[in-house]
Amino acid sequence: MSHLPTKHYPFREFEPRWQKQWLHSAAFHALNPGERGFDPQKKKRYILDMFPYPSGDGLHVGHLVGYTATDILARYYRLCGENVLHPMGWDAFGLPAEQYAIKTGEHPRVTTEKNIARFRKQLQSLGFSYDWEREINTTDPSYFRWTQWIFLQLYHAWYNPQTEKVEPISTYQGEDVDSLRLAYIAHTPVNWCPALGTVLANEEVIEGKSEVGGFAVERRPMRQWMLRITALAQRLLHDLEKVHWPESIKQLQRHWIGRSEGAEVIFTLRNHPEKTIVVYTTRVDTLYGATYLVLAPEHPLLDEIELSSTTREALTAYQKSCNAKSDLERTDLAKTKTGVPLELQCINPINGEALPIWVADYVLMGYGTGALMAVPAHDERDYQFAQQFHLPIRPVIQTALNSSLPFSGVDGEIINSPLINGLTPPEASKKIIHWLQEHGHGRKSIQYKLRDWLFSRQRYWGEPFPILWENGKHRSLDESELPLEPPTMEDFRPTGNAEPPLAKAKEWVHYSEKVTRELNTMPQWAGSCWYYLRYCDPHNSSSFLGKEVESYWRNVDLYVGGTEHAVLHLLYARFWHKALFDLGYLTTEEPFQRLVNQGMILGSDGQKMSKSRGNVINPDEVIQEYGADALRMFEMFMGPLEHSKPWSMRGVEGIYRFLGRIWRLVLVEQGKGEFSIHSKIVDQSLTESQTRLLHATIKKVTQDIESLSFNTAISELMIFVNALIPLSHCPLECIHVLLRLLSPFAPHLAEELWSYLCNAFPVVKSLGTLASNSSWPTWSEDQLLLKEVTYVIQINGKIKARLNLSAHACEADVQQAALDHPSLQPYLTKGNIQKMIFVPGRLLNILLMP
Template sequence: MAVQRKQFPFSEFEPKWQQRWLDEGAFRAANPGEPGFDANKPKYYVLDMFPYPSGEGLHVGHVEGYTATDIIARFKRLRGFNVLHPMGWDAFGLPAEQFAIKTGQHPRVTTERNVDRFRAQLQSIGFSYDWEREISTTDPKYFRWTQWIFLKLYNSWFNPETQKAEPIETYKGEDADSVRLAYVSEQPVNWCPALGTVLANEEVIDGKSEVGGHPVERRPLRQWVLRITAFAERLINELDGLDWPEGIKLLQKNWIGRSEGASVTFGLEGASETIEVFTTRPDTLFGASYLVLAPEHTLVDQITTAEQRDAVEAYKRQVASKSDLERTELAKEKTGVFTGAYAINPVNGARIPIWTADYVLTGYGTGAIMAVPAHDERDWEFATKFQLPIIPVVAPADGSQPDTSAVFVGEGIAINSAPIEGLPTKEAKARITAWLEEKGIGHGTINYKLRDWLFSRQRYWGEPFPILWEDGRHRALPEAELPLAQPEMEDFKPTGSPEPPLSKATDWVQYSEKARRETNTMPQWAGSCWYYLRFCDPLNPERFVGTDAENYWMDAGKPGGVDLYVGGTEHAVLHLLYARFWHKVLFDLGYISTREPFQRLVNQGMILGPDEQKMSKSRGNVVNPDSVISEYGADSLRLYEMFMGPLEQSKPWSMKGVEGVYRFLGRVWRLAMEETQEGDWAISPALVEADLTPAQLRVVHATIKKVTEDIDGFAFNTAISQMMVCTNEFVNASPRPVAVLRTLLVLLSPFAPHIADELWALLAAKFSGFHGRASSQAWPVWNEEYLAVSEAEYVVQVNGKLRDRLVVPKDAPQAEIEAAALALEKVKESLTGKTVVKIIIVPNKLINIVAK
């Protein structure tokens, strides 16, 4: 719906204030030791999740979280905090490179253009970022330190005794490469031929790439891998001290997948090799009737018999195109092939067949399972399909007999298991584990579903690894040679094979006569793992973050540093987990002062299109904030984003809703301004210096209290509702006390900063008490005494019909209330010729006079 006439001249003053804030450095945060730093103020670090600057620019869904953090940042400044509120760009990665390949432009050109557009859009909404701290992951001054952190990972190991990362020099073993936190491994990976790169498991959805939706296949490749699994226990346990949504904590815990059980050694019939199996139910060992190896397990090729070779090879090719999700949670039917080999069950000497099946994954446990079909649903389905033995070894605790026609997965009493016969499950687990250890055929252990992080990408547009190869061995590039930038290339298309595009830059690759550079690049996640630290000290040329700045902004000694981190739930097991891992390594090595990066996490809900579907270019339901700003102004956009409903909930976009808050801002404007006959605006003559009445004081202080508490509680929509109530109370009053604007404009300024600062400046020309800006004042404080109600208003009825209203002191005695009601002229007229039978009083609400 087009607006016929502007409620207020936002197009004139919004750009003016945006430029003035920039010119004045209004939101600059000084570091300790810098001019303007006030050590007496508390600090508050509020951060948005690092945006990727796409070619499409922002849509209104992106604006929601940014508006919420901006309200908090402005609110905290008004309450006397030193506030760090920065912005930057996560600008490496596949989308930029894909676009560059498509258009023939260098990804640096398109990335810089996209960044310029994003910056301009964010500034047009009036966000109070400290633009002097702006960073980009593609800036060599930034990725120098990303590469430096990688070298710290490369030159560190996880000491299981101290449960900490330590310099590799402290490792006393013979092969340091076997324990490095950054190591080389040839293993099955997710290879995407269309994108020409390896993808992490988290970047594959239903067997297709998250970017572009291209098919992904499994193939063995040499990769750089980060040993995140070493930190699995800490990544779970150290969630407890964080103020995060419980759902996000649970997602991380489930992704890490901690499980206690036993590692058991099965012998191979006719061979000296053994198979290690992890099981969470060692009490069911006597019911193991076959083994299953993942198709990628190194022993599959070795143990497969000649008769089964063709079938096994064909099955492995079939499985290669499936994602882990398709192989496990989405699999509707169990598939597998017998290898022809047999294992020996170590607890009873039983000869059991070895199969390969895709419902077993190499990344979990040992890539081999003992199948107990009587007590595991997946094993039961498999055994039933392939007619394998089903041996019950746990009976229900109620004494009933197990039914082999169905699976029993619960706890109960051990049966058909000599060493633990008759024991309840919990005791049976402990007894059989001790028995295995005593016999030397197994031991208790803890396993994790989490796998080490595949860190190589076969792309051009990413951070090159600071690694050299010589005589088949790798070594670190000297730190003095950082940053290591990509070579200038005209052809940065994928090679069509796992050989990365950088391999084409032969002069760059050849470091010396004998040494060659690593040609893989780091994933996009590398730069976003630590950007919150660089924001603390972005211009430091000597260190990735200065000690004093990091100690101050990250709250040295406390669990987590960033006071408020806002972003989407889609990053629960990607960015958030990766950043916590890097942070813990840097903490262990003594480079930073907190063990966690983000103390409080808030996830905003999704803004849906007007059609109530997820906003996307393909659906054609994307709403561009530029068009909303052009028609209604940035303050209206900000206000509507917060007025739609609770921050954490998803809600559909409505232009009628935008117009509603726009009209509210028009009423705020008319509290102070009046349109002249010439079509200009002038301060309203109704505005005067006058004391507020008790009723007016009550609504103003109720508004201070409500807005303050609601911002603290992230209830932005109800804070706005209260400001609407306050505005409606005064907009038609004449005379109108200017004092109300000294309070209301400060309360409104975090939400609608342009109109607040503009009205403040206009009023300063006529009235005292309007120094500076609305956005730089002290936050108002409410007085509970003004909130106390001293009078009561009654509706007065005669025989149930409304006749008048009566205001009396709240503590007036009943006889006084009755007398006052009977004295009202309209009541006396209604009682003419009648006799009052009784008077019914509902305290503080209603007086009903019954007369005949």
């Protein structure tokens, strides 16, 4: 398959040479305020890639789509004279490294270092213009010191519902401080994955299986660290309005946050008026239609109430069977509903009716109040359940079309409901809520699907919590004791039970005689929640981010990465950012102003690239055969950035040929491997049409880069080059403009050819000794004006002729020219002209009536 094509240009020699030069001269270092040479007049621009997890497989061609796009932008804005922050780093804690380490026995620190070295080398071999002085690594103590520090800020903070802000815990006046912290301990059922030996966040469980490895996940109650992300649910939802993100991603986050407006209704037990059941409903207008209540199997009331021994037995058995079910089984929609009756009744406050109480696992403890009023006539699930257990179904909404039950819409009229008969459902809801509030039977309520973030893992390869335990109580480690490094351990495998592996480091565990350390570690997301902040000030040892630096770089202008992080990383990072904002450490409310998702690169078979399919493309091999410039440029030429598109090695070859044509346009070979400037390149003025083409090219390429339409920018460069090649005398200006336009896409080739031009033409040298450090060419609209334009002449909307007319021709001129045109006469004599539609510079449409 693989053949070595004839070398069109000596990229194997010059690409590494320029990479070395850029690296050693720190050519792309962005200056911070206070640094020598910092120019406050320059516009700042922060262009960020989602940093990679340095896996053992090395870089993937899919990574490069986003990285190349941001590199083009970074290089472009630098040429435009902006101060561009374009950093790279490593998201190196996490499960895969640890799983690999367990498999091979090699310590994760060693494999991580190896993988990072490989990734760094690969990225450098693509000529990306990262500021390597800002490289960060989430597993570096000088980095995770501040991850732990931020955790402590959350631990020492609470959400004040009065001010609607995150505040230091010291502003809280009440007793139970620990129950309010943003980082808190909870004993709740969690997603336990026996195969991985750890718990997982809801977001890391896909269809009942672990996202990493695809292992079965079960529910079990455990003591865990949680982050109170739900406190900020409303702001996380609302502030999506403020960012320039793809609508689909915003929509995903909105769904994930899942705000719903409704009411809580209080039902009292019939024979125990002191006991109540609070239900949450979004359809309080159907309150008269409630025919029974349902509690989640985990509902706390179930442990408090007295039941007959047979009912208690049935309940216990049912609870057990629910517990044993995996999440997958429990959320399987196809299955028939299950439940047990409690032989208890409660009173509907609106009409005093006694309703039976059931327990069923279609009610989730984690949402709302863990209890619902069932209105089978107007809810799909309640209807199913009622049918199955022969419970009464009472319609309370009359629809115009007499729709069949269950009817869950809101177009209709309330019936069978004394207080609200004749109202529309929305009107009825308002009235009922008012009534409930007035009589103390309930209130308006807003619920979110979003749950608090399960933040601890029973693994070794993560940030240890800066938390100590004494007599069953937790307290924080002093900030001066950070970083808290994990112990050096030979055996870091999961213990096989719920105890974290750090428990095996007996010495490390004991902080003092009576005080032990927290044994859990943070999840992989911790480090990536704030890395974009650290890039701004990566070497600061007294703060996670200096004030002056923060007020300069502020937040990310453009963030490019895959859709897979839509609800995990992107939501978590926004949460931390907002908390840090409230606590006064940041001056922006959102971390990422603009977000773009690059599409996937599929195998040449159109399938997702995977080892098992054998359609994976290794970028190293592509670079070896065609060079970095060809690889970069092909990935951009394939199609729109956001689209998924299949790989084509022939396509790379096409780009490679194009770059070769540019090489031969500028240089001729004098003997083997010796090149000199082509004699046809002359410093002469441009013809009118050349000027127009030059300016049109500059305009199109500039605008396409700014709108991230790299594929059409490259097409335009091709059109330009195709026009230059046949010229017997090629004006120098065309060439030096071409190279500058090319330099963000194919930086090595542009740099190499630029150096030849510099030696031969002082004019070029005066523009900059490096293409990457010259300036972006500008265009003038005046130069784009045509003397003559082609008018399309249509008759009844069909094109019948094309006329070349002066650009100054007015409507009457064009009409006259069309009516006089000989080839149109046969048509014109066939009917009367009704109307003529004129589009200046473009077309004339003559409407004829026969």
